[in-house]
Amino acid sequence: MTVEQAAPAAPVERNTYTCASYSGIERPNPVQNLYRDTFAWGTTPPYKVGDGHGDVDWRLNPAGNPSWYMWLHSLRWLGQGIRAAGTGDKRALQRVDAIAHDWVRDNPYPWRDDAGATESTMHRTNVLICLRQAVLSGLRATQLPAAYRWIDTALLQHAQYLQQHWSGDWNHGTEESLALFGVGCTLGRAQLKRTAADRLDAGIKTAIDAQGSTNEQSTAYAQYNYSLWGRAIDVLGQCGVDPSPTITARRAQMARWLALATNSLGYLHQLGDSEVVKTAPVAGTPLEYAGTLGKRGTRPAERVGIFDAGYVFGRTGWGSERAFGAESTYSIRFGPVRRLHGHDDHMSITYTSLGRDVLVDGGHAGYQGDDWQRWARGQSAHNVMTVSGVGASATRLTRSVVQDASEFYELRDAGRTRDVLVLKDPDLMVVLDRGTSAVRRAYETQWHLPAGQRVTPYGKGSVVAQRPGDTVKTVLLQVPYGEPTSPARVGSSWQYRTIDKRSPAPVVGFARSGRTASILSVIVPAHADAAVSYTTTQRAGQTLLNLRVGSARATVVITPDGTLKRA
Numbered sequence: 001m002t003v004e005q006a007a008p009a010a011p012v013e014r015n016t017y018t019c020a021s022y023s024g025i026e027r028p029n030p031v032q033n034l035y036r037d038t039f040a041w042g043t044t045p046p047y048k049v050g051d052g053h054g055d056v057d058w059r060l061n062p063a064g065n066p067s068w069y070m071w072l073h074s075l076r077w078l079g080q081g082i083r084a085a086g087t088g089d090k091r092a093l094q095r096v097d098a099i100a101h102d103w104v105r106d107n108p109y110p111w112r113d114d115a116g117a118t119e120s121t122m123h124r125t126n127v128l129i130c131l132r133q134a135v136l137s138g139l140r141a142t143q144l145p146a147a148y149r150w151i152d153t154a155l156l157q158h159a160q161y162l163q164q165h166w167s168g169d170w171n172h173g174t175e176e177s178l179a180l181f182g183v184g185c186t187l188g189r190a191q192l193k194r195t196a197a198d199r200l201d202a203g204i205k206t207a208i209d210a211q212g213s214t215n216e217q218s219t220a221y222a223q224y225n226y227s228l229w230g231r232a233i234d235v236l237g238q239c240g241v242d243p244s245p246t247i248t249a250r251r252a253q254m255a256r257w258l259a260l261a262t263n264s265l266g267y268l269h270q271l272g273d274s275e276v277v278k279t280a281p282v283a284g285t286p287l288e289y290a291g292t293l294g295k296r297g298t299r300p301a302e303r304v305g306i307f308d309a310g311y312v313f314g315r316t317g318w319g320s321e322r323a324f325g326a327e328s329t330y331s332i333r334f335g336p337v338r339r340l341h342g343h344d345d346h347m348s349i350t351y352t353s354l355g356r357d358v359l360v361d362g363g364h365a366g367y368q369g370d371d372w373q374r375w376a377r378g379q380s381a382h383n384v385m386t387v388s389g390v391g392a393s394a395t396r397l398t399r400s401v402v403q404d405a406s407e408f409y410e411l412r413d414a415g416r417t418r419d420v421l422v423l424k425d426p427d428l429m430v431v432l433d434r435g436t437s438a439v440r441r442a443y444e445t446q447w448h449l450p451a452g453q454r455v456t457p458y459g460k461g462s463v464v465a466q467r468p469g470d471t472v473k474t475v476l477l478q479v480p481y482g483e484p485t486s487p488a489r490v491g492s493s494w495q496y497r498t499i500d501k502r503s504p505a506p507v508v509g510f511a512r513s514g515r516t517a518s519i520l521s522v523i524v525p526a527h528a529d530a531a532v533s534y535t536t537t538q539r540a541g542q543t544l545l546n547l548r549v550g551s552a553r554a555t556v557v558i559t560p561d562g563t564l565k566r567a
Contacts, residue, residue, distance in 0.1 A: 026079025054098025212253030213309035217342025218272030259286035310335020344392035353525035363496025
C-alpha cells in the first residue's frame with residue numbers, strides 16, 4: 001500500500017481540533033535548550049542529542065532507558081518551542097521545524113523496526129498537528145506555505161501507520177484513535193475521522209466497564225483514562241461527530257470509581273503501575289469532594305465500593321463525623337490475572353489511618369524490563385501471603401458483608417484463602433490467611449510498611465513500627481490460631497513513590513511451613529502512647545479475639561470456617 005500524498009493545502013478551518021498537551025514532557029526543555037539540541041526527561045539532566053543546528057542523532061539512548069528513548073521520538077519535548085513559534089517567534093519556529101523535519105527524514109515510513117519510534121507514533125502525530133497550527137498562527141497564514149508542506153505529508157504517513165497498527169481497548173489504542181481523528185479533522189479526511197470514531201466506540205466497551213473500572217489494573221492509569229476519554233468527548237464534538245453515549249456514561253461511572261479509590265490523604269491507593277498521585281478534583285463530579293479532601297463538592301453517598309473487575313475500596317467515612325484526613329481508608333485486590341499495567345497483587349491490602357500510610361504497596365518501578373520492574377510487579381512487593389513454588393492466579397471475592405462499624409471479605413484462589421475484617425472505632429484490620437497444598441510449602445504473610453519507619457519487637461511474635469519522633473505507630477499483632485506462631489521476620493524492602501525514587505522500607509513477615517498454614521494478623525494504627533493488647537478465648541467451637549487499643553475495646557468472633565465478625 002503506497003503512502004497517500006498530501007493534496008494542495010486548502011483553507012484551514014479553525015477551532016476544529018484542539019492541539020493536545022505535551023504531558024509535561026516539555027517542562028524541562030525550555031526554548032533555549034532546544035537551540036542547543038538538548039533533551040531532558042524525568043530526572044535525567046539535559047543531554048545534547050544534536051549538532052546544535054537541529055540535526056539530531058535519533059539512535060541515542062545514553063541511559064539505556066526505553067522510556068527516555070520513546071519520549072525523545074515523541075517530539076513532545078518541543079512543546080515550549082512550538083508554543084513560542086505559535087506566538088510569532090520565528091527563531092523558535094525555525095528550530096522546532098528543523099528538529100521535527102529531521103525526524104521525518106531520518107526515520108522513513110513505516111519505522112516499524114524501531115520500538116521507540118513505533119510506540120511514540122500517536123504522540124508524535126499530535127505534535128506535528130500542533131506544529132502545523134503554530135506555523136499558521138505564528139505566520140498569520142491561512143494556508144501552509146510551501147516550505148512547510150512536508151508536515152501534511154508526514155501527517156498522512158502517520159495516519160496510515162495508525163490505521164494499520166491499532167493497539168485496541170486500552171490507553172494506547174485510545175490515544176492512537178484520537179491522533180488519527182486529529183489528522184482526519186485537520187486535513188479534512190472524512191474516512192480517517194470515521195475509522196477513528198468507530199474505534200473509540202468499540203474501545204470504550206472494554207477500556208472502562210459498566211461499573212467504571214479500567215481494564216488496565218492501575219489506579220493512576222484509571223485517572224489518566226478518565227482525562228483521555230474526556231478529551232475524546234471534546235475532540236469528537238468539536239469536529240462534528242457526536243460521541244457515543246457509552247463514552248459519557250462509562251466515564252461518569254469512572255469518576256465514582258476514582259472517588260472511592262481516593263484515600264484519606266487525598267491520593268489514589270497505589271495499585272498496579274501507579275506512582276503516588278493526587279486525585280484530580282474535577283468540578284461537578286464525585287472527584288471534586290474526594291480531590292479537595294471534602295472542602296468542595298458533594299459528599300459521595302457510598303462509603304464502600306466493590307467492583308467486579310477486582311477492587312474493594314472502603315473507608316470509615318467521608319469526613320462528616322471526624323476530619324477527612326482522620327478517616328481510615330483501604331483497598332483490597334482480587335479478580336483476573338495480571339494484564340497491561342496490573343501487578344501480581346491479588347489479595348493485597350493498602351491502608352491509611354490517623355493521617356498517614358499504614359500499609360503500602362511496593363509501587364511502580366518503570367518500564368526498563370529489569371529486576372526492579374519484575375520485583376515491583378511480583379507478589380513479594382505486595383501485602384499478600386506468599387506460597388513457595390506457587391505463582392499468582394485469578395482470585396475470587398466469595399463473600400462480603402458491609403455493616404455500619406465493620407466490613408468482612410473472603411477471597412479465594414487455587415491454594416489460598418484470605419478473610420479480612422475491617423473495624424471502625426477502634427480502626428484496625430484483622431486478617432486470617434490460610435493455605436493448603438498437597439506437598440510441604442513455606443508460607444509467609446508479608447506486611448509492607450512506609451519508608452522511614454523503624455520496627456521493633458512487641459511481645460511474642462508481634463512488632464511495632466514507628467517513624468522516630470512520630471505521634472502515631474502501627475502495631476502488627478501475630479495471634480496464634482490453630483498452630484503456634486513463629487518469630488516475626490523484619491526485613492528490608494523498597495517503596496517506589498515515583499518510578500525514579502526508590503526508598504528502603506521495612507517489611508514484616510509472619511511465616512509457617514507445612515502442607516497447611518493459618519496465619520492470623522491484626523493491623524492496629526494507634527497513637528504512640530496507646531497500649532495495644534489482645535487475649536483469645538474459646539466458646540462453642542469459635543475463637544473470640546479480644547482487642548484493646550488504648551481505652552477502646554473490640555471483640556472479633558472467628559468461626560471454624562474462617563468467618564470474621566464483630567461481636
